[in-house]
Amino acid sequence: MLNDTWDFITGLSAAQLISYFWPFFLFDLTRYVVFDVLILTLYLPRRKRNKQRRAEARKLLFHEKPLVSVIVPGKNEGKHIPRLAESLTRQTYKKLEIVIVDDGSDDDTEIICRKLHRDGKIDQYVRNEVRGGKASAANTALYYSTGKYVIHLDADSELRYDSIETILLPFYMDANIAAVGGDIRVANLSQTMATRTQAIEYFKGISTGRTVSSMLGILRIIAGAYGAFRRDTLDRLGGWDVGPGLDGDITMKIRKLGLKVVHEPHAVCYTNVPTSFRKLARQRFRWDRSMVRFRARKHVDVLMPTSNFRLSNFVATVENLFYNLFLNFKWWFYVAQVIFFYGALLQHIIVVNYLLYTLANLAEFLVATVLLRKTLRKQDLLLFLYLPLMPLYTGLYLRVVRTYAYIMEFIHKASYADRWNPWKVSRVVKKDGL
Amino acid sequence: MSEGVLITGDQNPLHLPAKKATDDTQWRSLDVGAEADYFLLEVSSESEAYRIIGLVRQKLLPAVYLKPLILINRGGDVSKSLQDQVDFVISSQQLEQQLPAKLLDEVESINRRIDALQEQRLKADTNIALRVVRYLYSRDREVEPIASIQNRGGYTFTGIESLFGGHDQSIWQTLDFLNSQHLVQTRFVTRTHQCASCGCAFLNFKETCPQCESEELDADDLIHHFRCGYTAELSDFRQDDRLVCPKCDQTLRHIGVDYDKPSMMYHCRSCDHRFQEPEIVTTCFDCHRTAPPENQIHRNIEAYKLSMLGVNAALYGLDSLFASILERRLQLLPLDVFERFIAVEKARIGRYKVSHSSLLLLDIKGLEEIYLTLGERTSEVYEELANLFYAMLRSSDLISSRNESMFLMLLTETSPDDAKIVEGRLSSGVGELLKASLGASPEIISQIVNVDNALDLTEYLESFLSEHHAE
Ligand SMILES: [Zn+2]
Numbered sequence: 027m028l029n030d031t032w033d034f035i036t037g038l039s040a041a042q043l044i045s046y047f048w049p050f051f052l053f054d055l056t057r058y059v060v061f062d063v064l065i066l067t068l069y070l071p072r073r074k075r076n077k078q079r080r081a082e083a084r085k086l087l088f089h090e091k092p093l094v095s096v097i098v099p100g101k102n103e104g105k106h107i108p109r110l111a112e113s114l115t116r117q118t119y120k121k122l123e124i125v126i127v128d129d130g131s132d133d134d135t136e137i138i139c140r141k142l143h144r145d146g147k148i149d150q151y152v153r154n155e156v157r158g159g160k161a162s163a164a165n166t167a168l169y170y171s172t173g174k175y176v177i178h179l180d181a182d183s184e185l186r187y188d189s190i191e192t193i194l195l196p197f198y199m200d201a202n203i204a205a206v207g208g209d210i211r212v213a214n215l216s217q218t219m220a221t222r223t224q225a226i227e228y229f230k231g232i233s234t235g236r237t238v239s240s241m242l243g244i245l246r247i248i249a250g251a252y253g254a255f256r257r258d259t260l261d262r263l264g265g266w267d268v269g270p271g272l273d274g275d276i277t278m279k280i281r282k283l284g285l286k287v288v289h290e291p292h293a294v295c296y297t298n299v300p301t302s303f304r305k306l307a308r309q310r311f312r313w314d315r316s317m318v319r320f321r322a323r324k325h326v327d328v329l330m331p332t333s334n335f336r337l338s339n340f341v342a343t344v345e346n347l348f349y350n351l352f353l354n355f356k357w358w359f360y361v362a363q364v365i366f367f368y369g370a371l372l373q374h375i376i377v378v379n380y381l382l383y384t385l386a387n388l389a390e391f392l393v394a395t396v397l398l399r400k401t402l403r404k405q406d407l408l409l410f411l412y413l414p415l416m417p418l419y420t421g422l423y424l425r426v427v428r429t430y431a432y433i434m435e436f437i438h439k440a441s442y443a444d445r446w447n448p449w450k451v452s453r454v455v456k457k458d459g460l
Numbered sequence: 461m462s463e464g465v466l467i468t469g470d471q472n473p474l475h476l477p478a479k480k481a482t483d484d485t486q487w488r489s490l491d492v493g494a495e496a497d498y499f500l501l502e503v504s505s506e507s508e509a510y511r512i513i514g515l516v517r518q519k520l521l522p523a524v525y526l527k528p529l530i531l532i533n534r535g536g537d538v539s540k541s542l543q544d545q546v547d548f549v550i551s552s553q554q555l556e557q558q559l560p561a562k563l564l565d566e567v568e569s570i571n572r573r574i575d576a577l578q579e580q581r582l583k584a585d586t587n588i589a590l591r592v593v594r595y596l597y598s599r600d601r602e603v604e605p606i607a608s609i610q611n612r613g614g615y616t617f618t619g620i621e622s623l624f625g626g627h628d629q630s631i632w633q634t635l636d637f638l639n640s641q642h643l644v645q646t647r648f649v650t651r652t653h654q655c656a657s658c659g660c661a662f663l664n665f666k667e668t669c670p671q672c673e674s675e676e677l678d679a680d681d682l683i684h685h686f687r688c689g690y691t692a693e694l695s696d697f698r699q700d701d702r703l704v705c706p707k708c709d710q711t712l713r714h715i716g717v718d719y720d721k722p723s724m725m726y727h728c729r730s731c732d733h734r735f736q737e738p739e740i741v742t743t744c745f746d747c748h749r750t751a752p753p754e755n756q757i758h759r760n761i762e763a764y765k766l767s768m769l770g771v772n773a774a775l776y777g778l779d780s781l782f783a784s785i786l787e788r789r790l791q792l793l794p795l796d797v798f799e800r801f802i803a804v805e806k807a808r809i810g811r812y813k814v815s816h817s818s819l820l821l822l823d824i825k826g827l828e829e830i831y832l833t834l835g836e837r838t839s840e841v842y843e844e845l846a847n848l849f850y851a852m853l854r855s856s857d858l859i860s861s862r863n864e865s866m867f868l869m870l871l872t873e874t875s876p877d878d879a880k881i882v883e884g885r886l887s888s889g890v891g892e893l894l895k896a897s898l899g900a901s902p903e904i905i906s907q908i909v910n911v912d913n914a915l916d917l918t919e920y921l922e923s924f925l926s927e928h929h930a931e
Pocket residue numbers: 685687688689690705706707708709710
């Protein structure tokens with residue numbers, strides 16, 4: 027059978043290659059190649075050239091020593107806070123203020139945090155008896171923090187020892203930068219197959235993908251798990267708007283002010299990801315729906331030629347809509363095409379696609395390794411053993427979840443009933459068409 | 461047929477037809493008015509009324525201190541507290557005619573109960589706990605706590621207050637003791653915080669800054685505007701008399717519909733600290749000590765009525781009544797009997813003029829409150845005390861007690877000089893014994909009086925009491 031496939035491959039003409047495997051060659055390959063080439067030829071040399079500037083920025087940062095607020099909004103996150111507070115004391119940048127907002131927790135969070143506050147391990151603890159949702163919690167934290175820079179951090183994440191210093195440097199290299207995204211890595215990568223595949227996905231999507239988007243000026247999301255903002259900018263915006271997807275939303279609003287948003291691949295934040303494919307599906311369902319809502323509904327104005335039109339915002343949105351929405355539906359079109367027209371070649375086409383995508387994943391992984399090398403750990407490198415799983419993960423699993431989410435969002439406006447926001451908020455937002 | 465004694469506040473008592481009257485001077489006598497059915501109180505002021513009620517209720521004979529009290533109201537309001545301390549209030553018009561039959565019935569029923577208490581009509585009650593038990597029995601009622609700013613404990617038991625002659629701490633202690641002996645049943649009424657240092661219930665509860673202890677705090681509500689997610693303190697939303705969101709410029713309309721108040725924040729004006737949980741402290745209005753509320757006394761305020769055990773104790777005496785221990789061991793004489801022996805001895809000495817006898821008085825201050833410290837161990841201490849007396853006295857000596865802490869000894873054929881030796885041994889022995897039990901020796905006052913014609917025991921005791929027990 028493998029011989030048959032080999033014969034099939036060697037017998038392919040260029041035209042056949044395109045018509046059998048057009049999604050790979052026309053879309054994914056270009057993207058991979060473009061990304062990899064850009065990283066290798068533009069980003070890395072530029073970073074090398076910027077070494078001197080970074081050193082100066084570092085000098086400026088430590089000379090000025092601004093107060094940096096680390097804000098941690100969340101519900102029932104108390105169990106993570108003692109470890110988080112402890113780990114923040116080991117940062118190379120020390121002038122931190124930790125502000126915890128407890129969004130109506132119904133566990134021991136209050137007891138734990140009140141004690142930490144009394145003991146001076148955290149600087150401020152605000153408990154909202156009534157849950158107000160993520161945006162309100164983040165805004166409460168913003169209101170009670172005083173730092174010049176505000177770092178939004180998830181309670182269950184852990185920062186590399188030099189992470190805060192690193193995420194602040196871009197502010198001192200370009201005065202137009204108003205927000206910096208941190209590089210999210212998977213903390214529990216060795217736990218299950220689901221966490222390993224997600225770890226590889228994060229390397230590609232967040233580390234490589236966002237570095238390239240950032241370089242091209244089209245970065246569209248600063249992860250809520252770890253992002254740094256200038257306070258003046260957040261104050262101008264009145265903080266976060268009602269989510270879900272409030273991370274992407276605030277990034278977009280900052281861009282609309284004409285300010286820059288960048289990704290810093292060496293500012294590392296480890297986070298725990300869902301340990302089973304079932305839990306992962308639920309998480310992605312939420313993320314994907316919010317993508318539709320914020321790109322296609324709320325910020326559809328960036329596509330209109332109005333006064334504050336900016337090409338980069340336009341491109342950022344189009345690129346996002348195109349890759350996520352269009353490519354997703356294109357994939358189902360391709361499946362239908364193969365089954366109806368090339369049914370006899372089905373097994374060969376599957377095998378070849380699998381090989382192509384495995385190779386592409388390998389190439390991407392190598393590029394990510396070069397990009398992140400100084401921040402990688404041994405277990406990160408060992409992930410390459412699991413690369414052959416990736417075509418199944420991204421090609422099948424994620425596509426099914428994503429398609430379902432998009433359809434649901436378009437049909438039902440389902441995200442307004444999201445359990446991440448209390449009903450009182452969703453109801454008002456839905457009524458006002460926000 | 462029923463007859464009352466009129467007591468007036470004046471020095472010159474007013475006489476009413478067919479009724480005896482008394483005044484303060486006559487009041488000295490042990491059994492004044494014991495035969496009357498009730499006392500009528502005619503006074504010009506409430507304070508006068510309290511003074512006289514006090515005089516009655518501090519007497520020793522049940523027939524006197526438990527006597528039904530009828531207050532004559534000459535117009536105006538009678539305070540709740542005073543009403544609670546007497547049994548009836550009547551108007552002067554009512555007095556002119558016949559007393560109402562219903563009132564006389566009740567007087568009758570109280571007197572029946574008092575009679576039941578007295579096996580010997582003239583036996584004196586000296587133990588305050590027993591007196592309370594007997595009062596509750598004779599009135600067949602519950603004694604209720606009454607909130608009062610006059611009382612440091614915040615509550616008083618006006619019904620029994622006059623039995624105590626003005627120390628409210630001992631009311632609490634006595635009621636606690638009765639409760640610990642299951643002589644009373646309690647009914648929960650409320651709860652108070654009391655100062656741990658001085659027992660005062662008047663505490664100022666204050667919110668303070670957990671960082672600098674300042675009391676100068678501001679508090680503001682946090683507001684969450686639903687549609688835009690903006691969250692800030694109320695003052696940031698205030699515009700004239702409306703609330704307007706500083707982020708989206710919308711006017712807030714209805715709490716719960718378009719906004720809510722998820723929490724509250726305190727701000728310390730002296731150190732700028734912001735916090736949600738102020739430290740609560742309490743400062744005593746009396747002794748000015750400050751402590752967190754959990755370090756103050758938190759006590760239940762209850763109403764008390766006699767239990768079956770209590771009824772039993774009222775009729776047959778407190779089992780743990782310490783005098784009974786002394787009585788058994790030393791043949792402690794009732795005071796009136798002792799008084800008669802003194803009279804006999806006085807006559808004998810007067811007639812023969814050859815020998816001396818001495819009266820030794822030993823007053824152990826605060827001994828009646830020893831059970832408040834020792835509880836059930838008190839009887840052991842009394843047992844030892846009795847042994848001590850027994851060892852010191854000769855069989856020809858007589859002993860009695862005025863109350864549980866004041867002992868009277870007739871040392872026959874003993875000159876005042878010899879009596880001094882006995883006195884010294886007794887008071888040092890008692891002192892050592894109590895010091896070993898209580899950890900501190902109580903104040904002991906002793907006096908020696910030569911028994912002769914000049915001695916009037918009642919007068920002597922009254923003057924001793926007014927000299928040493930004046931409050
Ligand atoms: Zn608003």
